[in-house]
Amino acid sequence: MTDPYPLHPLLRERWSPQDFRTDHELDATDVATLLEAARWAPSAGNSQPWAFVAARRGDEMHRRLTPHLLGGARRWGPRASLLLVNLCHLRVDETDYEYSEFAMYDLGQAVAHLTVQAQALDLSVRQFRSFDRDAVEALLTVAPGWQVATMAAIGVPPQAPAPYAVQLPDGRTLPRERRPLQEIHAEDP
Amino acid sequence: MTDPYPLHPLLRERWSPQDFRTDHELDATDVATLLEAARWAPSAGNSQPWAFVAARRGDEMHRRLTPHLLGGARRWGPRASLLLVNLCHLRVDETDYEYSEFAMYDLGQAVAHLTVQAQALDLSVRQFRSFDRDAVEALLTVAPGWQVATMAAIGVPPQAPAPYAVQLPDGRTLPRERRPLQEIHAEDP
Numbered sequence: 001m002t003d004p005y006p007l008h009p010l011l012r013e014r015w016s017p018q019d020f021r022t023d024h025e026l027d028a029t030d031v032a033t034l035l036e037a038a039r040w041a042p043s044a045g046n047s048q049p050w051a052f053v054a055a056r057r058g059d060e061m062h063r064r065l066t067p068h069l070l071g072g073a074r075r076w077g078p079r080a081s082l083l084l085v086n087l088c089h090l091r092v093d094e095t096d097y098e099y100s101e102f103a104m105y106d107l108g109q110a111v112a113h114l115t116v117q118a119q120a121l122d123l124s125v126r127q128f129r130s131f132d133r134d135a136v137e138a139l140l141t142v143a144p145g146w147q148v149a150t151m152a153a154i155g156v157p158p159q160a161p162a163p164y165a166v167q168l169p170d171g172r173t174l175p176r177e178r179r180p181l182q183e184i185h186a187e188d189p
Numbered sequence: 190m191t192d193p194y195p196l197h198p199l200l201r202e203r204w205s206p207q208d209f210r211t212d213h214e215l216d217a218t219d220v221a222t223l224l225e226a227a228r229w230a231p232s233a234g235n236s237q238p239w240a241f242v243a244a245r246r247g248d249e250m251h252r253r254l255t256p257h258l259l260g261g262a263r264r265w266g267p268r269a270s271l272l273l274v275n276l277c278h279l280r281v282d283e284t285d286y287e288y289s290e291f292a293m294y295d296l297g298q299a300v301a302h303l304t305v306q307a308q309a310l311d312l313s314v315r316q317f318r319s320f321d322r323d324a325v326e327a328l329l330t331v332a333p334g335w336q337v338a339t340m341a342a343i344g345v346p347p348q349a350p351a352p353y354a355v356q357l358p359d360g361r362t363l364p365r366e367r368r369p370l371q372e373i374h375a376e377d378p
Contacts, residue, residue: 005218005225008309010199011302016231029194035374036194039367040353041301042205042316046366051373102318105338108297112230113200116305120197127231129290140375149294164229177235178228184240185224186329 005181010119012164015176016126017157018072019169020079024156026056030121031082034154037117043106049089049099050110053140056082064139071130073153080126080153085136086111091145099145107149118154124161126153194370199308201353204365205315206346207261208358209268213345215245219310220271223343226306232295238278238288239299242329245271253328260319262342269315269342274325275300280334288334296338307343313350315342 006012031054038050055061062083069077077083088107089099100106115125127150137148159167166174195201220243227239244250251272258266266272277296278288289295304314316339326337348356355363 005222007222007226007229008199008306010197011226011229011306014229014231032370032374033194033196035370037196037200039370039373040196040200040203040365042203042304044316044318048368048373051375053375102293102297102339104291104294105297108291108294109301112298112301113305115231116302117197117200127233129233150291176229179237181221181224181228184228184237185221186240186242 010116013161014115014119015124015161015166017124017167018076018126019158020076020081020153020155021158022057022079024081025058026081026123026154030123031056033121034082034084034114034117034123038110038114041106041110041113043109044100044102047089047100047102047106049103050107051087051089051146053085053087054082055085065136068132068135068139069130070132073128073130073151076126077128077151077153079155081123081155082153084114084152084154085140085148086127086150086152087142087146088149089145090147094144104149111150111152114152122156123154124157127151128153199305202350203304203308204313204350204355206313206356207265207315208347209265209270209342209344210347211246211268213270214247215270215312215343219312220245222310223271223273223303223306223312227299227303230295230299230302232298233289233291236278236289236291236295238292239296240276240278240335242274242276243271244274254325257321257324257328258319259321262317262319262340265315266317266340266342268344270312270344271342273303273341273343274329274337275339275341276331276335277338278334279336283333293338300339300341303341311345312343313346316340317342
């Protein structure tokens with residue numbers, strides 16, 4: 001494949017696996033390094049509307065979180081080395097005032113930065129919303145104004161990464177698919 | 190400085206400059222490569238709720254956009270090699286139905302991926318909201334359900350990047366600041 005706009009390998013080889021190697025474990029330093037990447041992400045007025053709960057396979061939080069996964073995440077989620085709960089600072093304390101117009105946007109950025117750091121550590125990230133949010137929030141006793149927004153499963157997929165490719169659990173490789181560049185890009189619409 | 194959790198250089202040296210070198214220009218291939226990074230970002234159900242209008246210093250769109258910048262962006266925005274308008278797919282056509290619960294979150298991710306690619310091209314990105322949104326939307330004739338969410342100024346800052354540092358226009362260097370890691374990280378809250 002000719003590639004007229006080659007991306008940095010950390011972006012080119014990133015994908016969201018649906019399976020993880022259960023013989024891989026993350027140590028506490030790896031977890032802190034991932035969160036450090038999220039911590040240094042940019043945000044509107046440096047509002048930093050993010051917080052994270054980390055659960056490593058085998059620990060108590062992992063045991064308490066995994067029963068609340070839904071759909072396909074019930075299968076691959078518990079196999080990941082790390083489950084991350086990504087919380088967003090939506091409101092000011094108990095009020096209806098927005099904490100930041102860009103709270104969700106900036107949480108997305110922070111998780112994206114974490115994902116790039118994961119790639120640099122030879123880890124892959126699959127973000128998901130297929131979990132019982134009420135149950136997870138009850139488990140964590142979330143602070144006023146905060147919401148559990150997404151989760152991420154992080155670990156090592158069974159197959160080595162390949163550019164712009166999705167590797168299926170049955171061993172097949174599919175191309176990743178996106179809208180064409182000209183559809184998202186308007187020089188002068 | 191000892192660094193217990195070293196980040197990949199693309200993240201460690203990223204910052205949001207408030208000045209840009211006006212002797213630097215981006216070519217069309219650079220612009221396409223940046224948008225290519227955004228295009229390959231992950232999104233909920235591959236919903237890809239993003240689109241971008243690119244304006245390079247000197248072109249017609251740049252001339253039409255810069256009068257609508259506000260505050261500090263009036264000074265440094267026009268100096269950037271590229272201004273990017275980041276659009277979010279919020280609603281389904283003319284309805285009140287959300288296009289995706291994670292539209293803003295995923296646009297944030299896409300801009301973050303673009304920012305990492307910019308770093309790889311020795312470019313820096315400053316995202317901002319200090320512009321007249323109504324005027325910019327009128328200029329672009331935005332499709333139903335879409336909204337101009339943020340803009341980004343992209344170019345080469347006057348000073349070389351340094352880890353975790355902000356370089357002020359007057360030549361001073363300040364540390365970038367974030368909440369401490371233990372404040373955003375709860376193993377078992």
